[in-house]
Amino acid sequence: MDLRRSWRDWLGDAGVTAAAVLLGLLMLQASREDFPEGEDISVAWDVAIGALSWTALLLWRRRHPVAVMLTMTFAQLTASTVLGTAAVALFSVAMLRPWRTSLYLSALNMAVVVAEFWIAPLSEPDFREGLVVFGLLYAVLVSSGMLVRSRRMLIASLKERARVAESEQRLRVEEARLLERERIAREMHDVLAHRISLLAVHAGALEFGPDAPADQREAAGIIRRGAYEAMEDLREVIGVLRDGAAGVAGAGDAGSPGPERPQPTLKDVAALVEESRRAGAHVTLEDRVPDPGAVPARVGRHAYRIVQEGLTNARKHAPGAHVRVALDLPGGTALAIEVSNPLPPGPPPRPLPGAGAGLVGLGERVHTLGGTLEHGRTGDGRFRLRARLPLPA
Numbered sequence: 001m002d003l004r005r006s007w008r009d010w011l012g013d014a015g016v017t018a019a020a021v022l023l024g025l026l027m028l029q030a031s032r033e034d035f036p037e038g039e040d041i042s043v044a045w046d047v048a049i050g051a052l053s054w055t056a057l058l059l060w061r062r063r064h065p066v067a068v069m070l071t072m073t074f075a076q077l078t079a080s081t082v083l084g085t086a087a088v089a090l091f092s093v094a095m096l097r098p099w100r101t102s103l104y105l106s107a108l109n110m111a112v113v114v115a116e117f118w119i120a121p122l123s124e125p126d127f128r129e130g131l132v133v134f135g136l137l138y139a140v141l142v143s144s145g146m147l148v149r150s151r152r153m154l155i156a157s158l159k160e161r162a163r164v165a166e167s168e169q170r171l172r173v174e175e176a177r178l179l180e181r182e183r184i185a186r187e188m189h190d191v192l193a194h195r196i197s198l199l200a201v202h203a204g205a206l207e208f209g210p211d212a213p214a215d216q217r218e219a220a221g222i223i224r225r226g227a228y229e230a231m232e233d234l235r236e237v238i239g240v241l242r243d244g245a246a247g248v249a250g251a252g253d254a255g256s257p258g259p260e261r262p263q264p265t266l267k268d269v270a271a272l273v274e275e276s277r278r279a280g281a282h283v284t285l286e287d288r289v290p291d292p293g294a295v296p297a298r299v300g301r302h303a304y305r306i307v308q309e310g311l312t313n314a315r316k317h318a319p320g321a322h323v324r325v326a327l328d329l330p331g332g333t334a335l336a337i338e339v340s341n342p343l344p345p346g347p348p349p350r351p352l353p354g355a356g357a358g359l360v361g362l363g364e365r366v367h368t369l370g371g372t373l374e375h376g377r378t379g380d381g382r383f384r385l386r387a388r389l390p391l392p393a
Contacts, residue, residue, distance in 0.1 A: 014058070016091070016092065023084030024050045024053075025081065028046055045079070049075065050081025053075060057089060062092075062096065065089070068092070069093045083113075090105060090106055090109060090141050093145070094106075094143075094149065102142050109138065117130050193231065196227050196231050199227045200227035219280070263301050264301055265297055265300035265301060266300030267292040269292075269304055270285060272311070273325060276323075281311070284322065286324065286325065299391060302389060303327070306362055307337060310325070313385070318341050318342065321343075321344065323339065324339070334389060335388070335391060336388050337387045341382060343381055359385075371388050372387070373387045374386045
């Protein structure tokens with residue numbers, strides 16, 4: 001018994017049960033008229049048996065239609081009202097089970113009806129008329145149930161087809177989007193690789209020029225190495241995009257990906273600061289972490305990116321300003337990173353281009369670790385970027 005049905009199911013079951021009640025009462029009345037004079041059916045007993053059959057039909061016709069039908073097939077020998085319940089139960093079987101089951105049960109039920117009519121005190125015309133009526137009734141009920149079942153299966157098939165078509169459409173759109181991204185990435189690679197290579201060539205010419213001053217050679221060397229690293233990063237990004245597109249088009253067709261470049265850790269922050277100093281920035285590093293190697297690699301990698309973004313923002317928006325980078329382990333439970341610099345009195349004369357999404361990306365990084373990120377102006381005219389990354393216990 002399943003009481004957790006929707007109101008639509010309960011309404012349908014109530015309608016089917018009402019039809020069984022009506023048909024059963026008609027059968028009771030017809031049986032009383034066919035009885036010989038002086039004999040009658042116990043109406044109270046018949047209705048009581050019929051009430052039990054109607055309750056069983058209401059509660060179990062969906063979950064156990066075959067069991068209900070078999071029970072009603074033999075219970076109709078005890079009461080005329082169950083004849084209506086058995087007929088409606090046959091309709092439920094035809095609606096909920098395959099057609100072979102419906103045909104077998106209808107044949108069994110018809111055989112029981114024939115036996116019941118044979119035992120009953122009926123005349124030969126009444127006997128033939130009853131068999132024809134019940135045969136037509138069962139044929140109509142089984143055909144109607146099969147029709148309802150076919151319609152439901154058709155609707156379910158159409159829904160499944162629509163769902164599959166929608167899923168395939170989403171996959172096609174996603175594949176087209178990834179292929180378009182790969183095409184754009186290839187175009188970016190062609191354009192940027194050409195320009196960065198020209199930059200590296202010119203920087204190399206300045207670095208190794210015989211008449212160039214020493215400081216100019218050093219700056220040109222920094223530019224050349226930075227261009228080379230940018231080319232390596234660009235190749236890595238293009239490789240990732242190509243591998244992703246190949247996985248969508250067909251996994252296993254693309255060649256094996258190249259070796260991954262080593263990811264930075266907290267120990268590399270000092271080298272990052274030194275690189276900024278060689279580029280002309282005034283940076284002070286206050287490292288109060290006793291053992292950077294003990295900090296988990298994941299936390300150290302995010303800390304490196306936070307410092308890198310802070311130095312980049314200072315170089316873009318406050319060129320020439322003194323930048324302070326502080327690393328600390330307050331309480332030993334979290335890594336605190338702070339990058340601060342004085343704000344210029346006005347906008348920088350030639351601001352560097354940028355997408356403006358650096359701080360948003362930092363926020364996502366910090367959020368993945370369950371940390372906090374703060375940035376903005378301070379009361380003493382400085383810009384401060386502060387992050388706190390919790391350490392695993």
